[in-house]
Amino acid sequence: MYGALEDTIAALASPPASAVRGVIRVSGPGTVRCLARCVRLAGDQRLDTCRRPTRFDGDVLIAAPLATLPCQIYLWPTHRSYTRQPAAELHTLGALPLLEAALAALCQAGARLAWPGEFTLRAFLAGRLDLTQAEAVLGVIEAETEGELQVALSQLAGGLGTPLQQLRGELLDLLAHVEAGLDFVEEDIAFITTEALAEQLRRAADAVQSLLQQLTARAEVRHRPRVVLRGAPNAGKSSLLNTLVGADAALVSTEPGTTRDYVAKPFRWHGVEGVLIDTAGLTHRAESDAVDDAAQHVTRQQLRAAALELLCLDASQPQATGQDPWLSTPPTGQRLVVWTKGDLAAPATTGQPGALVTSSRTGLGIADLRCAIARVLADRPVPVVAAVASTAARCHACLHAAWHGLQQAREIATERGGEELVAAELREALDQLGQVVGAVYTDDILERIFSRFCIGK
């Protein structure tokens, strides 16, 4: 799908909407020639004699009736650019029709429109980025939350690529030792002792394992922490969710058993993000129908995945005392006890010190509850991770195969099963690690990664 690297490509790099400024990116060997044909510079400046990154003022020559469009050109005339090719950015007014006219002028002057991700693909092929970093660029573009952005940025700075490259380097040295030993097998010269070989393989396998754990933890970050409302039917859970998130997201009624399926609303309170989930009230009824059973099943599933459970006790119900039977079932994550309908009656707080009293009707205790939820979630240990989700998915299989190869190699080495076999397993592990950082890549890997980019990146 991607064209030749010799093509000069151009694309809109700013969002395709009206804004104060719009940016068009150009890259390719013909960048200067192409710009010179469709731009008139102010004063006696020249593009073709430019040897270092420079800013120019001028006009793009576009079709009538406007004819000229004022712009600034940032030119990287040598390989010292993002794509390691001559490249430029054209900054001008951010009106979409004007930007399209400027793009058309560039295309008439010899450029072609870039494919999605083609700039980053060129940066990758030029060795400026490894695949994990290329995917991090994608992660930065796609990040929905601050947490995701942080992970993508740290990956861009080499969070995952650096330890992987280092590990690959060490294993290449090790392979060289093993293979050198194979060449001198007749002379009985060993370049590395069996014990040292097994030890290095063990350490490498541990390092891969730890990267695998980081990737798994990453998946958790993508799914924000879940805060699940739990309680008896009619306890006021749905009303509480609506009041907490400030929207009529869940259905409320006087009828017990209103909520069947769960309702999830993302939130961000005091800088802490999560998803608030309303569930069907848990019952201990002897008789139930299939829908009831399904609803109870969904509730239990949500509770199992909860980072925090809000146990809702109805203050207006005489049986909802501090000894409520709900309290005897332990939560999977953490638990906060919340009295609902605090406007109707003072709760029997005995045995429940620290429980929050709330009312969805009057707003009593709601701000305090948001604060308490944020505090519990903020205190959770945050996994130290360095991968965006797409890398995680792609890397998992490769890292696992690499770990397996290293384990096999270690076992063979320990049992003195033959250095040829150790070398073969090591080569397989190296190949798998190479796929993660892009030292080994195939067209379909590239296609899969870069086709997900937006145009202009």
Ligand SMILES: Nc1nc2c(ncn2[C@@H]2O[C@H](COP(=O)(O)OP(=O)(O)OP(=O)(O)O)[C@@H](O)[C@H]2O)c(=O)[nH]1
């Ligand atoms: N006075 C008062 N009534 C409330 C409050 N919260 C909920 N209610 C009422 O209690 C009833 C049940 O509220 P829901 O929010 O539907 O309770 P639920 O726990 O989600 O019920 P299920 O759908 O059966 O799970 C409704 O009639 C609400 O208007 C409150 O803070 N004060």
Ligand SMILES: [Mg+2]
């Ligand atoms: Mg409900």
